Every structure is written in C-alpha cells, then in structure tokens.
Amino acid sequence: xxxxxxxxxxxxxxYYWNPAWTEEKNMQVFGRCANRNGHGHNYTLEVTLAGEPxxxxxxxxxxxxxxxxxxxxxxxxxxxxxxxLEVPEFAATIPTTENIAIAAWKRLEPSxxxxxxxxxxxxxxxxxxxxxxxxxxxx
Amino acid sequence: MIxxxxxxxxxxxxxxxxxxxxxxxxxxxxxxKCNNPHGHGHNYAVEVVVAGEVDPETGMVINLATLDEIVHALxxxxxxxxxxxxxxxxxNRVPTTENLTRQLYSLLKDALPAGKxxxxxxxxxxxxxxxxxx
Numbered sequence: 311x312x313x314x315x316x317x318x319x320x321x322x323x324x325y326y327w328n329p330a331w332t333e334e335k336n337m338q339v340f341g342r343c344a345n346r347n348g349h350g351h352n353y354t355l356e357v358t359l360a361g362e363p364x365x366x367x368x369x370x371x372x373x374x375x376x377x378x379x380x381x382x383x384x385x386x387x388x389x390x391x392x393x394x395l396e397v398p399e400f401a402a403t404i405p406t407t408e409n410i411a412i413a414a415w416k417r418l419e420p421s422x423x424x425x426x427x428x429x430x431x432x433x434x435x436x437x438x439x440x441x442x443x444x445x446x447x448x449x
Numbered sequence: 450m451i452x453x454x455x456x457x458x459x460x461x462x463x464x465x466x467x468x469x470x471x472x473x474x475x476x477x478x479x480x481x482k483c484n485n486p487h488g489h490g491h492n493y494a495v496e497v498v499v500a501g502e503v504d505p506e507t508g509m510v511i512n513l514a515t516l517d518e519i520v521h522a523l524x525x526x527x528x529x530x531x532x533x534x535x536x537x538x539x540x541n542r543v544p545t546t547e548n549l550t551r552q553l554y555s556l557l558k559d560a561l562p563a564g565k566x567x568x569x570x571x572x573x574x575x576x577x578x579x580x581x582x583x
Contacts, residue, residue, distance in 0.1 A: 328506055339507060341514065404508035408452040412503070441513065444453035444498075 313431055314370045315358040318380045320389035323350035324405040327394075348392060354436040355384060355414060361428030371428045383417040407443035411435045415445045453567055454510040455498040458520055463490040464533040464544040488532065491573050493549070495524060497557060500567040511565065523556045546573040554581040 325348040326340040336344045343349070357380055361370040391397055393405040399413045415433045422430045436442045465488035466480040476484045483489070497520060501510045528536070533544035538552050554569040572578040 326508070330506070339512065406503075406508035408454060408503045408510050409508045411452055412450060440457040442455045443510070444455065445450070446453070448451040 311360055312363055312370050313358050313360050314373075314376075314428070315356050316373060316376045316380060318355045318357070318377070318385060319352060320355065320385050321350060321352050322388050322391050322393050323348045324393040324400070325349065326404050326406060328404065348394070351437050353410070355380065356432075356434040356436075357414075357418060357430070358432040358434070359422065359428040360431035364427075371425070375425070379418060379421045383421060384414055387417070407435055407437045407441060408445075410437075411443040411445040415447060419447070450503055451500060452503050452510050453498055453500050454513075454516075455496055456513065456516055456520070458495045458497070458525060460493045460495060460525060460529040461490060462493060462528050462531050462533050463488045464539075465489070466543055466545060467534075468543050488534065493546070494572040494578075495520075495553060496568075496570040496572070498567040498570070499561060499565045501562075501565055511561075516561075519557065519560045523560055524553055546571050546577070546579045550579040550581045554583075 325345060326343040327336055327346070328339075331339075357376065359371055359376065363370055388397060393400045393410070397405070399416070400409070403409050403413075405413075411433050414435060415430065418433065419430050422428065430447065432444060432446050434442055434444045464483075465485070466483040467476050471479060497516065499511045499516065503510055533539050533549065536544075539548070542548050542552075550569055550571040553571065554566065557569060558566045568580055568582040570578055570580045
C-alpha cells in the first residue's frame, strides 16, 4: 500500500462562537478566537490517498487530477472567504481546525470514491505551522 | 466522530549519550560525537497529537489552552534550557531521543484525559525524528 499526499494552501477568516452560550462563556472558552470581527489564517491542507500503484502508469492516482479535485471541491469554496459567514457547512458548526478537517474530508471523499481505486486515507489541516488537526474518516 | 489535534512545541536542551554499562572505548564506538564528555545541545521540536470525539459544543477535540498548559507545566518548564542527563528520569537511562520521546509520552499520557494521547513525536534535528504511541 502506498500513501500519496498532495498539499494545498488557502487563506480564510473565521471566529469561534457558540450561539447557545453567553458572551462571557464564549470568551472564557475560546479567548481571542471569539473576537466577533474574526481573524484569519494561511491554512495548509494535506490530502492523503492510499492505494496500489497502477502496473502500467506507476501512479496511485494522477496528481494533476487530485490537484484539480482539491481546487474544485475545497479551494474554490473556501479560499479568501469568511468561513462562518460564507461557507454553508459552517453556518451552524464552529469552524475549528478539527471541524475544518472533517468538512474537507466530506467535500473530497465523493470525488475520490467516484474515481475508484485509491481511497481517501487522511486529511490534515494546518492552521499555523504549529497547530494541525486530522480526520481519517473514523466514525 | 474521531479527529486528531496536533501541536508543536520546541525545547532546547543539552545531553550526552553515555552509559556506564559500556567501557569508554565502547561508548565512543557506539555514540561517536554524541559521547563527547561535555555534551552538546539540540533545538527539539515536540509534536503532541491528541485524539477524540469532537465536542459538539466547542468543535474541539481538546482546548488548545488546556493542552498548552499541560505541556508547558510538564515538558517545557522541566526540560527547556536544561541538561537532560541531570534530570532524574535520565539518572539511569541514556537520554537518546528514543528514550526522551518515550518519557514525554508517559508524562503526558498520565496528565491528559484517558485515551486522549495519540502520539508524541520528537524531532532532534531537521533530519531525524522519533515517535511513540504506546
């Protein structure tokens, strides 16, 4: 089994806020991330597929294809956007790094399944070079 | 759903790889430059990965502030700008990065909620790293 990873970057703004909580509790739990004017990051997205190399091409998947899927499914929707205000999956879900990793998985998985062959193995999102979250499709 | 949250920290520390179980010649043959008598140092990168359900109220596996507090108290304050050989953990244990990684895993596992710690990775330099997950 070979694991192949494609990296992409996008820039977006967000804030953390649970509408069921008071302002005080939001500030206590989320700190500066709860600032209602939002803030932004340069995110790095790593998409890992697992599969066997094709005996003819030697590819697990064509990286050009994977790049186009990431652009179409994720970057076109998220890059230079305010995640809370402009991205439907975060209308009622806090765009934490964890939830962004899960949302990226949900956006990418149908195209990977449709293509057949390699399976989606891992999605990792770096919010900064020091902070990342991962989703591996586990229930 | 299970997700993973990772955070990188750095500690600068010195160490000397040496064991009294081996002769001076054997120590030199085994550890090479790392056996030089006065030690040397590294900027270690410590990557801590926790696993768990994403809390529906917070959207988080763990609050970064909580993780930072634990890692600062148990790892950064203890080991940053220290000589690893002088720490009681390494009184009878060579402070290789393998052993450091395992000790950090053990310290953090006990401090984090049960089942949370997924992996500790320690990068000794840009070109070598060690991971422990049990």
